[in-house]
Amino acid sequence: MKRRNLTISQQFLALRTSPLCVGAGKLHRERLVWCFDARPSSFGRSYGARLELAQSGPPKVYVIxxxxxxxxxxxxxxxxxxxxxxxLCLYLPGAFEWNRSHRLDLTVVPWAALWLFYFEEWLWSGDWKGGGMHPGDFEASRIARREQAT
Structure with missing residues (x-):
């Protein structure tokens, strides 16, 4: 059974009532903006973040x-x-890790905190351990697999 897409108003209400991303925001006709603090661990620093979701397109998280x-x-x-x-690059577009039926406060916000956890570790070690792939990397790996198959 396919889940229904959430409207921007529903996403905004979920953000306002979620204990995971206490913050403040504005709901506009075509988009929402939510500002919140994220602390990736009890020993980590606090980061100010801004989440934006337009009527169409993916959610975007910026560290302010x-x-x-x-x-x-x-x-x-x-x-x-x-x-x-x-x-922040939080998921691979087109890989179906996030869609509009997913609540932002239960997906994108925790992913941002996890990204910040790996960022703080990277500051110390110089090695990105958060994994992931950028869209350009994804296309390059597809081409490489295709070439290997021939």
């Missing part, structure tokens, strides 16, 4: 503070899109 580039001290940030402020 502290500045991730400053924390990285000149190193290239791992697993982010090139937006400023950095937009």
């Amino acid at each position: 503070s502290p500045d991730l580039h400053n924390l990285a001290e000149g190193r290239r940030l791992p697993h982010v899109y090139s937006d400023d402020p950095p937009r």
Whole structure:
């Protein structure tokens, strides 16, 4: 049985009532914006994040503070899109890990906290252990598999 897509209003209500992402936001006609603090562990720092969801398109999570580039001290940030402020790469588009029937507070928000956990570990070790694949990497791996098969 296919689950029904949630409206932006339903997503906003779920965010407002969720203990997982206490914050504040605005519901606009075509999109929602939700600002919240995320702490990836009891020993980690607190990050200010902004979640945006438009009527169409994927959810986007940006880290507003502290500045991730400053924390990285000149190193290239791992697993982010090139937006400023950095937009987190939380799932592979087209791989059906997230769709509009999934609540943001139960998927994207915890994924952002997990990303921050791996980010803090990366700051210390220099090795990204969060896994994942970027859309360009996905296409490259498909091409490589196709070439191996021939």
